[in-house]
Amino acid sequence: MTQTWTTLGVLDWTAKRFADQGISAGRLEAQLLLAYALKCSRTQLYMNFDKPLAEPELASYRELIKRRLAGEPVAYLVHETEFWGLTLTIEPVVLVPRPDSETVIEVAIAVRPDRAATTRILDICTGSGALALALAKEYPSAHVIATELSPEAAAVARTNVVRNAFTGRVEIREGDLLAPVTGETFQLIVSNPPYISTAVIATLSAEVKREPVMALDGGPDGLVFYDRICAAARELLEPGGALVVEHGYDQAEPVYARFVAAGFQNVTLVKDLAKNPRVTHGLAPLR
Numbered sequence: 001m002t003q004t005w006t007t008l009g010v011l012d013w014t015a016k017r018f019a020d021q022g023i024s025a026g027r028l029e030a031q032l033l034l035a036y037a038l039k040c041s042r043t044q045l046y047m048n049f050d051k052p053l054a055e056p057e058l059a060s061y062r063e064l065i066k067r068r069l070a071g072e073p074v075a076y077l078v079h080e081t082e083f084w085g086l087t088l089t090i091e092p093v094v095l096v097p098r099p100d101s102e103t104v105i106e107v108a109i110a111v112r113p114d115r116a117a118t119t120r121i122l123d124i125c126t127g128s129g130a131l132a133l134a135l136a137k138e139y140p141s142a143h144v145i146a147t148e149l150s151p152e153a154a155a156v157a158r159t160n161v162v163r164n165a166f167t168g169r170v171e172i173r174e175g176d177l178l179a180p181v182t183g184e185t186f187q188l189i190v191s192n193p194p195y196i197s198t199a200v201i202a203t204l205s206a207e208v209k210r211e212p213v214m215a216l217d218g219g220p221d222g223l224v225f226y227d228r229i230c231a232a233a234r235e236l237l238e239p240g241g242a243l244v245v246e247h248g249y250d251q252a253e254p255v256y257a258r259f260v261a262a263g264f265q266n267v268t269l270v271k272d273l274a275k276n277p278r279v280t281h282g283l284a285p286l287r
Protein backbone atom coordinates (compact mmCIF):
# COMPACT_ATOMS: atom_id res chain seq x y z
CA MET A 1 0.00 0.00 0.00
CA THR A 2 1.40 3.44 -0.88
CA GLN A 3 1.52 6.10 1.85
CA THR A 4 -0.59 9.25 1.50
CA TRP A 5 1.50 12.35 2.09
CA THR A 6 -0.21 15.54 3.24
CA THR A 7 1.38 19.01 3.31
CA LEU A 8 1.87 18.74 7.08
CA GLY A 9 3.21 15.19 6.82
CA VAL A 10 5.93 16.08 4.30
CA LEU A 11 6.88 19.24 6.23
CA ASP A 12 7.26 17.28 9.48
CA TRP A 13 9.28 14.56 7.73
CA THR A 14 11.58 17.04 5.99
CA ALA A 15 12.12 19.22 9.08
CA LYS A 16 13.34 16.15 10.96
CA ARG A 17 15.53 14.96 8.06
CA PHE A 18 17.08 18.43 7.73
CA ALA A 19 17.66 18.65 11.51
CA ASP A 20 19.43 15.26 11.41
CA GLN A 21 21.66 16.66 8.65
CA GLY A 22 22.48 19.76 10.78
CA ILE A 23 20.46 22.25 8.71
CA SER A 24 19.53 24.80 11.38
CA ALA A 25 16.47 26.49 9.84
CA GLY A 26 15.14 23.14 8.63
CA ARG A 27 11.42 23.76 9.01
CA LEU A 28 11.56 27.15 7.29
CA GLU A 29 13.61 25.69 4.44
CA ALA A 30 11.14 22.81 4.07
CA GLN A 31 8.31 25.34 3.77
CA LEU A 32 10.19 27.40 1.18
CA LEU A 33 10.94 24.31 -0.93
CA LEU A 34 7.41 22.90 -0.70
CA ALA A 35 5.83 26.28 -1.53
CA TYR A 36 8.15 26.48 -4.56
CA ALA A 37 7.27 22.93 -5.69
CA LEU A 38 3.53 23.60 -5.29
CA LYS A 39 3.80 27.12 -6.80
CA CYS A 40 2.06 28.72 -3.82
CA SER A 41 2.94 30.95 -0.86
CA ARG A 42 4.07 29.66 2.55
CA THR A 43 0.78 30.93 4.03
CA GLN A 44 -1.21 28.92 1.49
CA LEU A 45 0.62 25.77 2.61
CA TYR A 46 -0.97 26.02 6.04
CA MET A 47 -4.42 26.76 4.64
CA ASN A 48 -4.26 23.29 3.02
CA PHE A 49 -2.10 21.46 5.55
CA ASP A 50 -4.14 18.22 5.46
CA LYS A 51 -4.45 18.07 1.68
CA PRO A 52 -2.89 14.96 0.10
CA LEU A 53 -0.17 15.83 -2.41
CA ALA A 54 -0.38 14.54 -5.99
CA GLU A 55 2.46 12.33 -7.28
CA PRO A 56 3.90 14.97 -9.70
CA GLU A 57 3.98 17.48 -6.80
CA LEU A 58 5.76 14.96 -4.57
CA ALA A 59 8.22 14.13 -7.35
CA SER A 60 9.33 17.73 -7.86
CA TYR A 61 9.52 18.27 -4.07
CA ARG A 62 11.62 15.09 -3.62
CA GLU A 63 14.06 16.35 -6.26
CA LEU A 64 14.47 19.66 -4.39
CA ILE A 65 15.05 17.86 -1.07
CA LYS A 66 17.67 15.65 -2.70
CA ARG A 67 19.53 18.67 -4.05
CA ARG A 68 19.27 20.52 -0.70
CA LEU A 69 20.67 17.50 1.16
CA ALA A 70 23.54 17.42 -1.36
CA GLY A 71 24.49 20.95 -0.26
CA GLU A 72 22.73 23.35 -2.65
CA PRO A 73 21.65 26.50 -0.78
CA VAL A 74 17.88 26.89 -0.60
CA ALA A 75 18.08 30.34 -2.27
CA TYR A 76 19.60 28.75 -5.41
CA LEU A 77 16.83 26.12 -5.47
CA VAL A 78 13.93 28.58 -5.17
CA HIS A 79 15.79 31.35 -7.08
CA GLU A 80 15.16 34.04 -4.47
CA THR A 81 15.76 35.22 -0.92
CA GLU A 82 14.75 38.01 1.45
CA PHE A 83 17.11 40.82 2.44
CA TRP A 84 16.11 43.93 4.40
CA GLY A 85 12.44 43.26 3.59
CA LEU A 86 13.16 43.05 -0.15
CA THR A 87 12.70 39.93 -2.27
CA LEU A 88 15.80 39.37 -4.41
CA THR A 89 16.29 37.06 -7.37
CA ILE A 90 19.24 34.78 -6.61
CA GLU A 91 21.15 32.54 -9.04
CA PRO A 92 24.36 30.54 -8.48
CA VAL A 93 26.41 33.37 -10.09
CA VAL A 94 25.90 35.52 -6.95
CA LEU A 95 26.61 35.10 -3.26
CA VAL A 96 23.46 34.42 -1.22
CA PRO A 97 23.01 37.60 0.88
CA ARG A 98 23.37 36.78 4.60
CA PRO A 99 21.26 38.19 7.46
CA ASP A 100 24.55 39.31 9.08
CA SER A 101 25.11 41.72 6.19
CA GLU A 102 22.03 43.66 7.35
CA THR A 103 24.40 45.01 10.03
CA VAL A 104 26.05 47.06 7.25
CA ILE A 105 22.71 48.78 6.59
CA GLU A 106 22.04 49.38 10.31
CA VAL A 107 25.51 50.94 10.70
CA ALA A 108 25.09 53.09 7.56
CA ILE A 109 21.82 54.48 8.94
CA ALA A 110 23.46 55.18 12.30
CA VAL A 111 26.44 57.05 10.81
CA ARG A 112 24.40 58.89 8.11
CA PRO A 113 21.09 59.53 9.92
CA ASP A 114 20.11 62.46 7.68
CA ARG A 115 18.21 60.57 4.99
CA ALA A 116 17.29 63.62 2.88
CA ALA A 117 20.86 64.98 2.78
CA THR A 118 22.41 61.71 1.69
CA THR A 119 22.09 61.82 -2.08
CA ARG A 120 25.11 59.90 -3.44
CA ILE A 121 25.84 56.35 -2.31
CA LEU A 122 28.25 53.71 -3.65
CA ASP A 123 28.17 49.93 -3.06
CA ILE A 124 31.41 48.19 -4.15
CA CYS A 125 31.20 44.45 -5.02
CA THR A 126 27.41 44.41 -5.15
CA GLY A 127 26.69 40.77 -6.14
CA SER A 128 22.89 40.44 -6.15
CA GLY A 129 22.59 44.17 -5.39
CA ALA A 130 21.44 43.47 -1.81
CA LEU A 131 23.23 46.35 -0.05
CA ALA A 132 22.62 48.86 -2.87
CA LEU A 133 18.88 48.14 -2.94
CA ALA A 134 18.49 48.18 0.85
CA LEU A 135 20.21 51.58 0.94
CA ALA A 136 18.00 52.91 -1.88
CA LYS A 137 15.01 51.84 0.23
CA GLU A 138 16.35 53.66 3.30
CA TYR A 139 17.58 56.82 1.54
CA PRO A 140 14.76 57.98 -0.74
CA SER A 141 16.71 61.01 -2.04
CA ALA A 142 19.79 59.02 -2.98
CA HIS A 143 21.16 57.92 -6.32
CA VAL A 144 22.93 54.61 -5.61
CA ILE A 145 25.73 53.30 -7.84
CA ALA A 146 26.87 49.68 -7.44
CA THR A 147 29.98 48.11 -8.99
CA GLU A 148 30.52 44.46 -9.83
CA LEU A 149 33.28 42.68 -11.79
CA SER A 150 31.25 39.61 -12.85
CA PRO A 151 28.96 40.40 -15.81
CA GLU A 152 26.71 37.47 -14.79
CA ALA A 153 26.33 38.79 -11.24
CA ALA A 154 25.75 42.33 -12.57
CA ALA A 155 22.89 40.94 -14.70
CA VAL A 156 21.25 39.45 -11.58
CA ALA A 157 21.68 42.78 -9.75
CA ARG A 158 19.97 44.59 -12.65
CA THR A 159 17.07 42.11 -12.48
CA ASN A 160 16.74 42.98 -8.81
CA VAL A 161 16.72 46.71 -9.53
CA VAL A 162 13.74 46.21 -11.84
CA ARG A 163 12.02 43.64 -9.60
CA ASN A 164 12.09 46.05 -6.65
CA ALA A 165 11.10 49.12 -8.71
CA PHE A 166 14.37 51.05 -8.28
CA THR A 167 14.98 51.71 -11.98
CA GLY A 168 16.61 55.15 -12.33
CA ARG A 169 17.63 55.23 -8.64
CA VAL A 170 20.06 52.30 -8.54
CA GLU A 171 22.65 51.94 -11.29
CA ILE A 172 24.75 48.76 -11.71
CA ARG A 173 28.14 49.36 -13.33
CA GLU A 174 30.44 46.53 -14.40
CA GLY A 175 34.13 46.86 -13.59
CA ASP A 176 36.90 46.50 -11.03
CA LEU A 177 36.11 47.95 -7.58
CA LEU A 178 36.08 51.76 -7.89
CA ALA A 179 37.23 51.98 -11.53
CA PRO A 180 33.66 52.47 -12.82
CA VAL A 181 33.23 55.61 -10.63
CA THR A 182 36.59 57.35 -11.19
CA GLY A 183 36.33 61.08 -10.48
CA GLU A 184 32.87 60.88 -8.82
CA THR A 185 32.22 61.63 -5.15
CA PHE A 186 29.95 60.07 -2.53
CA GLN A 187 28.68 60.71 0.98
CA LEU A 188 28.39 57.04 1.85
CA ILE A 189 30.37 54.07 0.52
CA VAL A 190 29.64 50.48 1.60
CA SER A 191 31.17 47.16 0.65
CA ASN A 192 30.94 43.49 1.49
CA PRO A 193 33.87 42.27 -0.62
CA PRO A 194 35.24 38.72 -0.90
CA TYR A 195 37.17 38.11 2.35
CA ILE A 196 38.04 34.43 2.70
CA SER A 197 41.76 33.52 2.41
CA THR A 198 42.46 31.48 -0.72
CA ALA A 199 43.77 28.48 1.27
CA VAL A 200 40.63 28.31 3.46
CA ILE A 201 38.21 28.08 0.51
CA ALA A 202 38.91 24.34 0.04
CA THR A 203 37.89 23.71 3.67
CA LEU A 204 34.49 25.47 3.52
CA SER A 205 31.17 23.60 3.91
CA ALA A 206 29.65 21.97 0.81
CA GLU A 207 26.99 24.68 0.88
CA VAL A 208 29.38 27.67 0.80
CA LYS A 209 31.53 25.95 -1.85
CA ARG A 210 28.50 26.13 -4.19
CA GLU A 211 28.90 29.92 -4.22
CA PRO A 212 31.13 31.59 -6.85
CA VAL A 213 34.85 31.56 -5.92
CA MET A 214 35.02 35.12 -7.17
CA ALA A 215 32.56 36.13 -4.43
CA LEU A 216 34.62 34.43 -1.71
CA ASP A 217 38.34 34.68 -2.52
CA GLY A 218 40.00 37.55 -0.67
CA GLY A 219 43.56 36.60 -1.68
CA PRO A 220 46.35 34.94 0.35
CA ASP A 221 45.44 36.71 3.62
CA GLY A 222 41.77 37.41 2.82
CA LEU A 223 42.46 41.15 3.03
CA VAL A 224 43.44 42.25 -0.49
CA PHE A 225 40.11 44.00 -1.09
CA TYR A 226 40.43 46.12 2.09
CA ASP A 227 43.95 47.18 1.02
CA ARG A 228 42.50 48.54 -2.20
CA ILE A 229 39.08 49.76 -1.01
CA CYS A 230 40.19 51.80 2.03
CA ALA A 231 42.70 53.98 0.19
CA ALA A 232 40.58 54.45 -2.95
CA ALA A 233 37.29 55.07 -1.10
CA ARG A 234 38.90 57.76 1.03
CA GLU A 235 39.66 59.70 -2.19
CA LEU A 236 36.05 59.51 -3.40
CA LEU A 237 34.34 60.45 -0.13
CA GLU A 238 33.16 63.98 0.53
CA PRO A 239 34.61 65.48 3.76
CA GLY A 240 32.70 63.86 6.63
CA GLY A 241 31.50 61.02 4.37
CA ALA A 242 31.43 57.46 5.70
CA LEU A 243 32.95 54.13 4.63
CA VAL A 244 31.23 51.02 6.03
CA VAL A 245 32.62 47.55 5.28
CA GLU A 246 31.77 44.01 6.26
CA HIS A 247 34.65 41.64 7.09
CA GLY A 248 35.40 38.25 8.64
CA TYR A 249 34.94 37.82 12.41
CA ASP A 250 38.75 37.49 12.77
CA GLN A 251 39.69 40.43 10.52
CA ALA A 252 38.68 43.36 12.76
CA GLU A 253 42.25 44.33 13.72
CA PRO A 254 43.83 44.34 10.23
CA VAL A 255 40.80 46.11 8.75
CA TYR A 256 40.94 48.73 11.53
CA ALA A 257 44.64 49.28 10.72
CA ARG A 258 43.83 49.84 7.05
CA PHE A 259 41.14 52.42 7.87
CA VAL A 260 43.61 54.32 10.08
CA ALA A 261 46.43 54.09 7.49
CA ALA A 262 44.08 55.53 4.85
CA GLY A 263 43.35 58.53 7.13
CA PHE A 264 39.83 57.69 8.34
CA GLN A 265 38.66 59.17 11.63
CA ASN A 266 36.32 57.79 14.34
CA VAL A 267 37.10 54.25 13.17
CA THR A 268 34.69 51.89 14.96
CA LEU A 269 33.96 48.16 15.01
CA VAL A 270 30.39 46.80 15.25
CA LYS A 271 29.31 43.23 16.05
CA ASP A 272 26.66 41.29 14.10
CA LEU A 273 23.51 39.56 15.39
CA ALA A 274 25.60 36.60 16.57
CA LYS A 275 27.91 39.01 18.49
CA ASN A 276 30.83 38.44 16.10
CA PRO A 277 32.99 41.41 15.03
CA ARG A 278 31.60 42.02 11.53
CA VAL A 279 31.49 45.65 10.37
CA THR A 280 34.02 48.50 10.55
CA HIS A 281 33.24 52.11 9.71
CA GLY A 282 35.10 55.41 9.63
CA LEU A 283 34.66 59.01 8.50
CA ALA A 284 36.66 60.98 5.92
CA PRO A 285 38.20 64.02 7.66
CA LEU A 286 36.45 67.41 7.43
CA ARG A 287 39.45 69.06 5.68
Ligand SMILES: C[S@@+](CC[C@H](N)C(=O)[O-])C[C@H]1O[C@@H](n2cnc3c(N)ncnc32)[C@H](O)[C@@H]1O
Pocket residue numbers: 094095096097098101124125126127128129130131147148149150153175176177191192193194195214215216
Ligand atom coordinates in the same frame (compact mmCIF):
# COMPACT_ATOMS: atom_id res chain seq x y z
C1 LIG B 1 31.09 38.59 -0.89
S1 LIG B 1 30.26 38.91 -2.40
C2 LIG B 1 29.14 40.15 -1.76
C3 LIG B 1 27.93 40.42 -2.56
C4 LIG B 1 26.96 41.42 -1.91
N1 LIG B 1 27.63 42.67 -1.61
C5 LIG B 1 26.34 40.86 -0.65
O1 LIG B 1 26.62 41.38 0.44
O2 LIG B 1 25.55 39.91 -0.72
C6 LIG B 1 31.47 39.85 -3.27
C7 LIG B 1 31.14 40.26 -4.71
O3 LIG B 1 32.28 40.99 -5.22
C8 LIG B 1 32.43 40.69 -6.60
N2 LIG B 1 33.82 41.02 -6.97
C9 LIG B 1 34.93 40.25 -6.85
N3 LIG B 1 36.03 40.93 -7.26
C10 LIG B 1 35.60 42.16 -7.64
C11 LIG B 1 36.25 43.33 -8.14
N4 LIG B 1 37.57 43.34 -8.33
N5 LIG B 1 35.51 44.42 -8.42
C12 LIG B 1 34.15 44.40 -8.24
N6 LIG B 1 33.47 43.33 -7.76
C13 LIG B 1 34.19 42.22 -7.46
C14 LIG B 1 32.07 39.23 -6.68
O4 LIG B 1 31.77 38.86 -8.00
C15 LIG B 1 30.89 39.15 -5.72
O5 LIG B 1 29.69 39.38 -6.40
